[in-house]
Each structure stands twice: as C-alpha cells, then as structure tokens.
Amino acid sequence: MTDETSLVPVGPFSNADRDAVYRAITTRRDVRSQFLPDPIAPDIFDRLLMAAHHAPSVGFMQPWNFLVITDPGVRGQIKAAFTGANEEAAAQFPDARRALYSDIKLEGITEAPINLCITCDRDRGGPVVLGRTHNRDTDLYSTVCAVQNLWLAARAEGIGVGWVSIFNDADLRAILKLPDHVVPVAYLCIGHVAELHAEPELQARGWATRTDINDLIFADTWGNAP
Numbered sequence: 001m002t003d004e005t006s007l008v009p010v011g012p013f014s015n016a017d018r019d020a021v022y023r024a025i026t027t028r029r030d031v032r033s034q035f036l037p038d039p040i041a042p043d044i045f046d047r048l049l050m051a052a053h054h055a056p057s058v059g060f061m062q063p064w065n066f067l068v069i070t071d072p073g074v075r076g077q078i079k080a081a082f083t084g085a086n087e088e089a090a091a092q093f094p095d096a097r098r099a100l101y102s103d104i105k106l107e108g109i110t111e112a113p114i115n116l117c118i119t120c121d122r123d124r125g126g127p128v129v130l131g132r133t134h135n136r137d138t139d140l141y142s143t144v145c146a147v148q149n150l151w152l153a154a155r156a157e158g159i160g161v162g163w164v165s166i167f168n169d170a171d172l173r174a175i176l177k178l179p180d181h182v183v184p185v186a187y188l189c190i191g192h193v194a195e196l197h198a199e200p201e202l203q204a205r206g207w208a209t210r211t212d213i214n215d216l217i218f219a220d221t222w223g224n225a226p
C-alpha cells in the first residue's frame with residue numbers, strides 16, 4: 001500500500017504565537033451589550049468564516065452553512081421571537097432568581113451589525129458518513145466546532161460575538177425558511193467592540209462561577225478522583 005498523503009514538519013509555536021492562542025481562548029467573551037455600530041470590513045468577515053470552515057468535521061462532512069442576516073425586517077422578527085421565548089424562560093426560574101435573570105441582557109440582535117446563523121445540514125454527505133455511523137449527532141458537534149473557531153478568530157480580530165439560544169426552534173426555522181433537514185445550531189450577533197468583560201458576565205453578575213478544574217478531572221472511571 002502506498003501512502004499518498006504528504007506530511008510537513010511541525011514543532012511547537014514560538015512562545016509569542018502560543019501565548020496569543022491561549023490569550024484568545026481565555027479572553028474570549030460572550031458579547032451582549034458592547035457592540036459598536038461600525039460595519040465589519042469584508043476581509044475581516046471572510047477570515048472569520050474561513051476560520052469556521054476550517055473546523056474539524058465528522059468524515060470531513062462540513063455540514064455547516066452560514067446564513068448572514070442583515071435585513072432589518074428579518075432582524076425584527078428574530079428579536080420578537082427572542083422576546084417571546086425570553087419571557088417563557090424567565091418564568092422557568094425560581095422567584096429568587098427571576099429578577100436577576102430579567103435584568104441580564106442576553107442578546108444584541110438589533111445592535112450588532114451582523115447576525116449570523118450557523119446551521120447543520122444533517123443530510124450532507126449522504127446516508128453513511130465516516131465516523132457518524134454510530135453517533136448521528138457528530139454532525140451537530142462538528143458544527144459547534146465551527147462556531148468556536150469563529151468565536152476565537154473574532155477575539156483575535158477585536159470582534160465581539162454573542163451566542164443567542166433563547167428561541168423556540170420553530171420560530172427560528174419559520175423566519176429563516178430553513179428546510180426540515182437543516183438545524184439552526186447557533187444564532188450569533190457579531191460586531192466590533194472596544195471593551196470586553198474581564199470575566200464571564202454571568203460570573204460578574206453573581207449568576208454562576210467558574211468551576212475549579214480539579215473538581216472536573218476523573219481518573220479512569222466516572223467520579224474517581226485522580
């Protein structure tokens with residue numbers, strides 16, 4: 001058997017490059033309120049989509065599409081869908097948390113210059129996809145990898161991204177005219193930012209705190225401390 005793939009030598013990044021990668025990871029934030037109105041230059045937006053498109057995907061399925069939403073009419077419908085779902089969401093929290101929940105801004109749909117829905121086409125690649133034979137949801141996981149690639153690239157570009165998931169699926173599908181085999185994985189608000197929260201806003205607002213990583217690591221079997 002011949003190996004027709006070509007390999008290139010690799011080593012670790014320079015310290016500066018490596019630090020930049022970790023800086024993007026640790027200083028990336030979910031953005032809801034800091035969007036500036038400035039448009040995003042096409043070359044920057046192209047790089048963000050390129051980053052998303054270079055994500056790993058099961059069987060190299062590349063199940064994503066990028067729905068770029070700029071039309072104010074569509075945005076208005078999306079915002080109304082969010083508002084309805086967010087009222088339903090608030091009602092699900094206990095009385096003690098509801099006031100704080102309602103006080104936290106959870107989207108920047110109308111303020112962000114670009115809204116982007118990253119979808120997953122569950123039929124792409126046909127009925128049998130390498131790596132997906134025993135776990136059908138791996139196409140959804142692949143799409144989430146694309147979202148994260150974009151989110152980190154955006155941090156490096158000084159662009160803020162906010163993920164909005166408080167929607168009834170049916171609303172999003174109807175507004176965006178999605179076919180049945182396409183899943184709206186992530187609805188993202190994207191725009192320039194001058195500032196980012198130093199820590200997750202939900203932590204700063206007292207909603208949740210970052211878990212100690214040592215409490216999350218098990219050895220060999222579930223629950224077994226290393």
Ligand SMILES: Cc1cc2c(cc1C)N(C[C@H](O)[C@H](O)[C@H](O)COP(=O)(O)O)c1[nH]c(=O)[nH]c(=O)c1N2
Nearest residue numbers: 028029030032105106107163164165166200201202
């Ligand atoms: C799948 C998914 C869905 C959502 C989110 C994230 C992810 C991964 N997040 C953002 C989330 O609140 C945020 O990532 C955490 O609070 C951690 O903060 P940083 O991302 O580090 O700023 C989010 N934020 C928000 O304001 N409205 C939302 O509907 C959602 N939905």
